[in-house]
Amino acid sequence: MRLFKPLTVLFFLTAACLSAQPDFKAMLREIDELGSFGEEDFSCVYTIVADKPGEEQEITQARMFRRDRTDQFLILILKPEVQKGQGYLQVDENVWFYDPESRKFSHSSLKENIQNSDAKNADLDETSLAEDYDVIAWEEGTLGSFNVYILTLKALNDEVTYPKLRLWIRKDQAIVLKTEDYSLSDRLMRTSYYPKYIQVGAKLLPSQMLIVDELREGERTQITMRDATTAVLPDVVFTKAYLERVNN
Amino acid sequence: MNTWRIAIKNLSRQKKRSFLLGSAIAFGVLIITLINGFTGSFVENVGENFAHIFAGHIFIDGVEKTPTGKTLYIVRNDNELIQAIEDLEIEYSFLTRHSEFSGTLIFEGESVRQSIIGIDWEDEQYFTGRLILKDGSFENMQNPRSVILSDKIADKLKLQVGDRMLVQLRTYTGQQNVGEFTLAAIILDPGLVGSISGYANKTYVNELLNLAPDEYMTLGLYLPSMDDIDPTAEALYRRLAEDVDLFAREGEEDEVNPFMAIMQQIEEEEWEGLRYRLYTLNDMLSEVEQIVVVLNTAGLIILLILFIIIMVGITNTFRMVMFERIREIGTMRALGIQKGGIRRLFLTEALWIGLGGALAGLAAAALVMVILSQIFWGLDSPIFILLKNGYMTFRLSFLQTAANLGLVAVLTLLAAFFPADKAAKLQPAVALRTQK
Numbered sequence: 001m002r003l004f005k006p007l008t009v010l011f012f013l014t015a016a017c018l019s020a021q022p023d024f025k026a027m028l029r030e031i032d033e034l035g036s037f038g039e040e041d042f043s044c045v046y047t048i049v050a051d052k053p054g055e056e057q058e059i060t061q062a063r064m065f066r067r068d069r070t071d072q073f074l075i076l077i078l079k080p081e082v083q084k085g086q087g088y089l090q091v092d093e094n095v096w097f098y099d100p101e102s103r104k105f106s107h108s109s110l111k112e113n114i115q116n117s118d119a120k121n122a123d124l125d126e127t128s129l130a131e132d133y134d135v136i137a138w139e140e141g142t143l144g145s146f147n148v149y150i151l152t153l154k155a156l157n158d159e160v161t162y163p164k165l166r167l168w169i170r171k172d173q174a175i176v177l178k179t180e181d182y183s184l185s186d187r188l189m190r191t192s193y194y195p196k197y198i199q200v201g202a203k204l205l206p207s208q209m210l211i212v213d214e215l216r217e218g219e220r221t222q223i224t225m226r227d228a229t230t231a232v233l234p235d236v237v238f239t240k241a242y243l244e245r246v247n248n
Numbered sequence: 249m250n251t252w253r254i255a256i257k258n259l260s261r262q263k264k265r266s267f268l269l270g271s272a273i274a275f276g277v278l279i280i281t282l283i284n285g286f287t288g289s290f291v292e293n294v295g296e297n298f299a300h301i302f303a304g305h306i307f308i309d310g311v312e313k314t315p316t317g318k319t320l321y322i323v324r325n326d327n328e329l330i331q332a333i334e335d336l337e338i339e340y341s342f343l344t345r346h347s348e349f350s351g352t353l354i355f356e357g358e359s360v361r362q363s364i365i366g367i368d369w370e371d372e373q374y375f376t377g378r379l380i381l382k383d384g385s386f387e388n389m390q391n392p393r394s395v396i397l398s399d400k401i402a403d404k405l406k407l408q409v410g411d412r413m414l415v416q417l418r419t420y421t422g423q424q425n426v427g428e429f430t431l432a433a434i435i436l437d438p439g440l441v442g443s444i445s446g447y448a449n450k451t452y453v454n455e456l457l458n459l460a461p462d463e464y465m466t467l468g469l470y471l472p473s474m475d476d477i478d479p480t481a482e483a484l485y486r487r488l489a490e491d492v493d494l495f496a497r498e499g500e501e502d503e504v505n506p507f508m509a510i511m512q513q514i515e516e517e518e519w520e521g522l523r524y525r526l527y528t529l530n531d532m533l534s535e536v537e538q539i540v541v542v543l544n545t546a547g548l549i550i551l552l553i554l555f556i557i558i559m560v561g562i563t564n565t566f567r568m569v570m571f572e573r574i575r576e577i578g579t580m581r582a583l584g585i586q587k588g589g590i591r592r593l594f595l596t597e598a599l600w601i602g603l604g605g606a607l608a609g610l611a612a613a614a615l616v617m618v619i620l621s622q623i624f625w626g627l628d629s630p631i632f633i634l635l636k637n638g639y640m641t642f643r644l645s646f647l648q649t650a651a652n653l654g655l656v657a658v659l660t661l662l663a664a665f666f667p668a669d670k671a672a673k674l675q676p677a678v679a680l681r682t683q684k
Contacts, residue, residue: 158423159423184458
């Protein structure tokens with residue numbers, strides 16, 4: 001009888017905690033939807049600045065065309081001059097890399113790095129966190145002046161790039177402020193920061209990203225976005241012929 | 249018979265001139281014979297050395313297409329492959345089951361791409377005999393996370409035996425993974441045709457690739473002789489086709505590189521489920537064979553250029569000979585020797601010089617080959633991949649040598665024909681009147 005009271009209190013406290021746990025799956029879906037353009041087309045210019053110790057800073061500028069409803073994108077390299085005209089094109093399940101010098105397409109992947117940076121093609125594409133990951137742990141915390149949920153995600157399939165992620169998500173709005181990407185051996189590989197978001201139509205996209213390579217000390221990549229628009233794009237943009245023609 | 253004897257006598261009258269002409273021809277033959285002899289053993293030596301490096305002559309990859317369209321390289325169960333090998337009673341020296349990945353080695357801020365092959369060191373002890381150790385010890389491979397790297401990679405990363413480095417790679421399904429290697433030994437990279445792989449324990453490579461311990465990527469057969477490669481591969485392909493789905497052995501007809509054609513089928517063809525890809529060392533060496541064709545063609549061009557120069561010399565020499573012997577020719581014609589006899593005499597002299605020079609060239613080439621093949625160039629020589637156990641070897645084809653000799657004879661006769669014809673057409677009275 002003496003034990004009954006504390007056990008009852010513990011039971012109700014646990015129940016209260018469980019009922020207070022937000023619906024993280026819904027939160028992930030909201031994040032995916034905020035970054036997905038659905039029926040609209042999307043295009044913008046990304047500037048990717050890669051810093052590596054002992055090497056000159058590399059600046060890549062690329063125009064991104066996205067059509068999320070058909071899972072298509074085209075990344076066309078604008079700068080540096082030597083790589084101008086190179087492009088990554090997603091058609092169905094395939095990502096092709098085009099080299100105007102050899103005038104040939106070769107197989108690439110969303111998991112490939114863009115040029116010599118730490119950014120991957122997938123970093124610029126829509127996310128599918130709710131579909132690909134399960135939340136296995138969570139905690140509350142702060143990041144800068146924001147109160148955040150810190151979620152630990154585990155991949156539901158073995159085809160996603162990172163088997164484990166940690167996300168710092170604002171409590172007041174489903175916006176990711178920071179991510180940590182882990183390898184299969186559970187080693188931290190990359191930390192990404194998303195300090196600025198901009199509204200593009202009804203969507204929210206990070207206009208600044210900072211990706212820190214955790215395996216190579218001192219390597220980091222900054223990505224900034226400009227000229228974002230949801231103007232309709234012609235179908236021809238998402239074809240190999242367009243990549244070839246744009247180089248003529 | 250008289251013509252042959254007189255021709256030799258005439259040649260011996262101008263020993264120095266005949267010797268110099270013959271020497272020029274001998275030099276041309278020496279060069280082409282050395283080139284042919286070297287390229288004759290080129291493919292065999294490169295092939296054997298590559299067979300040692302790749303640990304096999306015939307290879308079978310397992311390739312799976314997932315429902316989402318991804319291509320995976322994996323052999324989950326090799327019962328059908330082993331059954332086919334047993335049914336055909338294929339004699340092999342070694343059978344290997346390797347896993348492999350291309351990853352980035354990271355050490356103190358430096359990184360480099362490197363392919364790493366996972367090897368079962370207990371079952372494949374012979375493999376250590378194929379690698380030329382420069383530092384460290386193969387005994388260090390008892391550490392499950394050990395790796396053997398080439399001197400070039402070790403230099404680039406400034407690695408020493410015992411150093412620990414990170415390796416970043418993708419699992420067989422494409423997920424990111426990071427592992428840790430300890431450098432067990434440094435081996436010689438023979439270079440020439442790309443860099444060689446690094447070698448690690450298969451158990452750890454499988455762990456990094458997220459493969460089960462008994463799974464692997466490539467089955468390799470090391471045959472007793474390279475001559476067995478093509479017939480064995482054909483038989484094995486036919487037998488396997490009865491039980492499993494296979495990629496075609498031939499690529500598109502217009503494909504320049506047959507090996508690349510086999511490799512590209514995975515990307516270019518529409519297929520589903522599990523397929524196997526069978527390829528051989530000969531497929532991989534098709535580029536080397538192209539190098540041999542280029543070398544032999546270059547050799548032939550050198551021979552032709554040399555002989556054009558020598559032909560000019562022979563033509564001029566025989567024109568001089570004709571003027572020197574003009575009264576002698578007149579006398580011979582006056583004594584009743586026909587035009588054909590004079591022409592034959594000159595051509596026989598040219599043929600003697602040509603054949604004598606060619607035989608001397610062959611003898612000199614044989615001597616040079618014997619000397620070169622006795623020299624031990626070392627197992628860490630930059631031309632190691634072209635050598636057989638550190639020694640240069642030569643293999644001459646009888647047909648090619650006979651063709652070279654025939655070419656020399658024809659060109660020499662052609663060069664001497666015009667002066668010989670001119671000598672034959674001289675009027676006896678005019679020839680006898682000529683004052684030198």
